[in-house]
Amino acid sequence: MTEILHKISISAPPSEIFAALTEQSGLSGWWTENVHAEPKVGAICRFRFDNDTGPDVKILELKDNKFVRWRCVAHSDDPKHEWVGTELFFKLVMKT
């Protein structure tokens, strides 16, 4: 199994980063404008890119201003798309 790991410092309060990862207005501000998202555990967020194709991710966990976990449950292109079954995890930590 391959894991892709990243880390970045952001000069903003965790609440704003959390909003960027959970709210429709946040996600449409950096990933794709064609997104339907609801910040609720169990909700499916639908991301669409060129040609109106893209992944559907289910929100597995949300902890306010701390973390977000998604599982890719479908892809409009192909049910066997490489993203399907992968998990995406965002963790926010306050820098001291």
Next chain:
Amino acid sequence: MVELRHLIPIDATPANVYAALATEKGLKGWWTADTHADERVGGKAEFGFDNRGMVFRMEIEELSPGKRVVWSCHGDHPEWAGTRLTWTIAEKDGAAALRFTHSGWKSDSDFCVACNSTWGELMYRIKDYVEGKHPGPHWNK
């Protein structure tokens, strides 16, 4: 051992992608202005950041024009020392694809994964540089 991997399509010839990785002028165009690089196998390349607050020292292990560049890192950062950086260029339908592997990390430390994010940004900077968009180096001194 942890490996960082990236791949980006570049609208250019493999020779132009190679020049961005194998020449001092090319490396100064996207990574750091403080670059001193030999252009021969067995030579050295030094990359300085933030007024030499950090220097990455490489030995040039392979230079295959239009195809591959390999460096081994010997310091100064303790987590970079002992890692290997491999650039592989492929040609497809008149354009290039650049694959990058940074292998030999001892662990996926915070520093390691932050470097992964920086490599992602640098891949786009290499692309812009080779495609003639003059991004300038990520580090200016």
